[in-house]
Amino acid sequence: MVDNAQLDRALSSVLAQITERPVISVILGSGLGDFAEEFVERKSISTSAIPHYPVSTVQGHEGTLVFGRIRSDGRTSLPVLVFKGRVHYYETVDLDAVVFPIHLAAALGVRYLLVTNAAGGVGRSLAAGDLMLINDFVNFTFLYPQVNTQQRRGNPFAQQEYREFLDEELQAIFRLAATEMGVVLREGVYCWLKGPTYETKAEVEMFRRLGVDALGMSTVPEILAANELGIRVAGISLISNLAAGMSAEKLSHEEVTETGKRVRLTFSRLLKEVLLRIKP
Numbered sequence: 001m002v003d004n005a006q007l008d009r010a011l012s013s014v015l016a017q018i019t020e021r022p023v024i025s026v027i028l029g030s031g032l033g034d035f036a037e038e039f040v041e042r043k044s045i046s047t048s049a050i051p052h053y054p055v056s057t058v059q060g061h062e063g064t065l066v067f068g069r070i071r072s073d074g075r076t077s078l079p080v081l082v083f084k085g086r087v088h089y090y091e092t093v094d095l096d097a098v099v100f101p102i103h104l105a106a107a108l109g110v111r112y113l114l115v116t117n118a119a120g121g122v123g124r125s126l127a128a129g130d131l132m133l134i135n136d137f138v139n140f141t142f143l144y145p146q147v148n149t150q151q152r153r154g155n156p157f158a159q160q161e162y163r164e165f166l167d168e169e170l171q172a173i174f175r176l177a178a179t180e181m182g183v184v185l186r187e188g189v190y191c192w193l194k195g196p197t198y199e200t201k202a203e204v205e206m207f208r209r210l211g212v213d214a215l216g217m218s219t220v221p222e223i224l225a226a227n228e229l230g231i232r233v234a235g236i237s238l239i240s241n242l243a244a245g246m247s248a249e250k251l252s253h254e255e256v257t258e259t260g261k262r263v264r265l266t267f268s269r270l271l272k273e274v275l276l277r278i279k280p
Contacts, residue, residue, distance in 0.1 A: 001096065001146040001147070002096050002099065002100055002103045002147075003052075003096075006051070006052035007052075007100070007103050007104065007107060009051040009052060010050050010051050010052050010053055010100075010104055011104060011107045011108065013049070013050050013051055014045060014050060014065070014104070014108065015108075017043065017045055018043055018045075018067050019043075020067075020079050021079065021108050021109040022067060022078075022079045022080055022081035022105070022108055022109065022110050023078040023079050023080075023109065023110065023111055023112065023280065024077070024078050024079070024080045024081070024110065024111070024112045024113075024114065024275060024278055025080070025081045025082070025083065025105040025110040025112070025113050025114070025231075026080060026081070026082045026083070026113075026114045026115075026116070026271070026275075027082075027083045027086055027101070027113070027114070027115045027116060027219075027222060028082060028083065028084050028085065028116055029086070029116045029117035029118045029218065029219075029237075029238065030117070030118040030240065032116055032118070032238065032264065032267060033084045033085060034264055034268070035082070035264070035267070035268050035271060036064070036066040036082045036084050038070060038268060038272060039066060039067075039068030039069060039070065039080070039082070040068055040069055040070070040071045041068045041069055042066060042067070042068040043066070043067040043068065044064055044065070044066050044067075045064065045065045045066075045067075046063060046064055047063035047064065047065060048063060050065070052100070053100065053101075053104075054087040054092065054094075054097035054098075054100055054101075055087070056085045056086060056087045056088075056091065057091050063084070063085055064084040064085070065081060065082070065083060065084070066081070066082040066084060067079070067080070067081055067082075068080060068082075070272050070275045070276055072272060072273075072276060075276045076276075077275040077276050077278070078275075078278060078279075078280065080275060081105060081108065081110060083101050083105075086098075086101070086218055086222070087100075087101075088195060088196070088217050088218055089141070089143070089194055089195070089217070089218075089221065090194055090195040090196040090217060091196075095143055095145050095146075095221060096145070096146075098145070098218075098221045098222070099145045099221050099222060099224075099225035101222075102222050102225040102226050102229065102231070103147075103225065103229065105226075105231070106226075106229040106230070106231060110231060111230075111231060111232065112167075112170065112231065112232050112233075112278055113222070113223075113226045113231045113232070113233045113234075114170070114233075114234055114235070114236070114271070114274065114275075115219050115222050115223060115226075115233065115234075115235045115236075116235070116236050116237070116238065116267075116271075117190075117216050117218050117219045117235070117237050117238070118216070118237070118238045118240035119132070119190060119214035119215060119216035119237040119238070119239060119240065120198070120199070120204075120214065120215045120216065120239075120240070120241055120242065121213070121214055121239040121241070121242045122191075122204055122207055122208045122212050122213055122214060122215055123186075123188050123208070123212075123213035123214070124208075125186065126186060126188070126213060126214070126239050126242070127239065127242070128239055128240060128241050128242060129238075129239065129240075129262060129263045130184070130186050130238075130239040131178075131183070131184070131185055131186065131236055131237070131238060131239075131263070131266070131267060131270065132185075132186040132187060132188050132190075132213065132214055132236065132237040132238075132239055133171060133174050133175070133185055133186070133187045133188075133234075133235075133236055134166060134187075134188070134189075134190045134214075134219070134234075134235035134236065134237060135166065135171065135187045135188065135189065136166070136189045136190075137165070137166075137189060137190045137191065137192065137219070137220050137223065137235075138189060138190070138191040138192070138207075138210070138212055139192050139220050139224075140191050140192060140193050140207075141192055141193065141194050141220075143194075143221065144221075144224060145221050145224055145225045145228070147225060147228035147229060163227070165223050165224070165227050165233065166223070166233055166234060166235065167232040167233055167234055169232070170232060170233070170234035170274075170278070171234050173234075173274050173277050173278065174234060174236065174270070174274055176277075177270060177273040177274050177277060178270055181269060181270065181273060183266055183269070183270050185270070186213075186239075188212075188213025188214055188237075189211055189212050189213050189214070190212075190213070190214045190215075190216060190219060190220070190235065190237055191207055191212040191214070191215050191216070192216060192217070192218070192219060192220035192221070193215060193216070193217055194217065195217035196217065199215060214237045214239060216237065219235055219237075223235060236271075238263060238267060
C-alpha cells in the first residue's frame with residue numbers, strides 16, 4: 001500500500017513547481033515519449049527531483065513529468081499531466097512503486113487517465129504498427145494494488161462489486177476521433193504479464209486461444225489503481241511487434257522503440273484529438 005506520508009511529500013514538491021492542477025493524465029509507453037513535446041505552456045519536472053518517486057531503469061522510459069495543454073485550431077485541452085515513462089513490476093518487484101504515479105495523479109486532482117503501452121501482437125488480425133484500443137484485459141500476474149479506504153474517492157467496498165474498469169465514454173471518444181480522422185483503430189484484449197522475458201511460442205499460442213490480442217508488462221496495475229481512486233480510464237496499445245511464433249523476426253526492445261518512432265505521428269494526432277475532446 002502506498003505510504004501516505006511519502007505521497008504527501010511528493011505532492012508538495014510537485015505543487016510547488018506548477019501553476020495549475022491537471023485534470024487529465026497520460027502515461028506514455030515505450031517509444032511514445034515524444035508526444036509530450038506537443039504541449040503548450042509546458043512545465044517539465046524530473047522524477048529524480050520528486051521525493052520518493054520511483055525511478056525507471058528501462059530504455060525508452062524517461063523519468064519526466066510534463067504539465068501543459070494541447071492547443072489546435074482554436075481549441076485548447078483541459079490541463080494535462082504526462083508521465084514520460086513508467087516503472088514496471090519486474091524492475092522493483094514492488095507494486096506500490098508501479099502505482100505510485102497514479103496515486104500522485106489522483107492527489108493532484110486528475111479525473112481522467114489515458115494509459116498507453118507498447119505490446120506484442122497475438123491476435124491474427126494485428127500487425128506491427130497497429131493501434132489497438134483496449135476493450136478488456138487479463139491480469140495473468142494475479143497481483144492487485146492495494147488502496148486504503150481514506151484514499152478511495154468512491155465506495156470503499158467497490159472491490160467487492162463487478163464494474164467496468166475501462167470507461168465507455170472515453171472509449172467512444174477514441175473511436176469517433178479515429179473514424180473522423182481516418183485512423184485505423186483496432187480493438188482487443190490486453191494481457192498483463194510480469195516479464196521481463198518475452199513469452200515462449202507455446203505461451204503465445206495459449207494466450208491466443210484464451211482470446212488475448214496483445215501481451216505486455218504494464219498498464220493493468222495502473223488501470224486497477226485508477227479505478228480504486230475514482231479516475232476514469234481508457235487504454236491504447238501500440239502493437240510494436242508480433243509475439244514469438246507470430247512472425248519470423250526475433251524479438252527485441254529495440255524493435256519496440258523503433259516501431260514507436262515509425263507510427264508516432266499517427267499516434268500523436270489521435271491522442272491530441274482525444275485530449276481536445278475530453279470535457280469537464
